[in-house]
Amino acid sequence: MNRVNSIRVETGAWVCFDHPDFKGQQYILEKGEYPEFQRWNAHNDHMGSCKPIKMHGEQYRMELFEEPNFTGQCVELCDDCPFLQSTGISQNCLNSVKVYGDGAWVMYEEPNYRGRMYILERGNYGSFMEWQAENPNIQSIRKVVNYF
CATH class of the missing domain: 2.60.20.10 (Crystallins)
Incomplete structure (x- = not known):
């Protein structure tokens, strides 16, 4: 699946890329709902890969x-x-x-x-x-x- 029109993030923060293998334009998704791709600052509905952002605390x-x-x-x-x-x-x-x-x-x-x-x-x-x-x-x- 490389086309995404809506996302719900229930916990954590994620960095998503418009190409596979963590390449291309980056988008951050934090806890919340994103009913269309424009809500996460994307120019189109392509999403090639995602990974959680490593958070170690609050400093x-x-x-x-x-x-x-x-x-x-x-x-x-x-x-x-x-x-x-x-x-x-x-x-x-x-x-x-x-x-x-x-x-x-x-x-x-x-x-x-x-x-x-x-x-x-x-x-x-x-x-x-x-x-x-x-x-x-x-x-x-x-x-x-x-x-x-």
């Missing part, structure tokens, strides 16, 4: 770097950020990220949590390609809130 922290390999200007986040440039990052570009703590994050290409999204779990991402982005443009970030 959220990440470091954002303007340059690859954790260089350049750095900003630390512990909470949602609807417009990344308000934190002091001078560009719309994030080229590397370190995710600490227990929680996962969603990064968006547009302000106010809109546009293409990328889900990052605990770990180090030395390049935007490591979170499967086509470019380093990120303008908003929010925590994944897991409701078990």
Whole structure:
């Protein structure tokens, strides 16, 4: 089955992809009902793979770097950020990220949590390609809130 028109998530948070093998555009699905594909920010009804987002607790922290390999200007986040440039990052570009703590994050290409999204779990991402982005443009970030 690769076409999906409605989803109900009863527990946890999931990252879904529009291609098999966890490739392609990412979508986050948290607890709730999604009666049509537009509700989870999809452009069509294709869904090729899904997996649960690893959540270890409630501690959220990440470091954002303007340059690859954790260089350049750095900003630390512990909470949602609807417009990344308000934190002091001078560009719309994030080229590397370190995710600490227990929680996962969603990064968006547009302000106010809109546009293409990328889900990052605990770990180090030395390049935007490591979170499967086509470019380093990120303008908003929010925590994944897991409701078990």
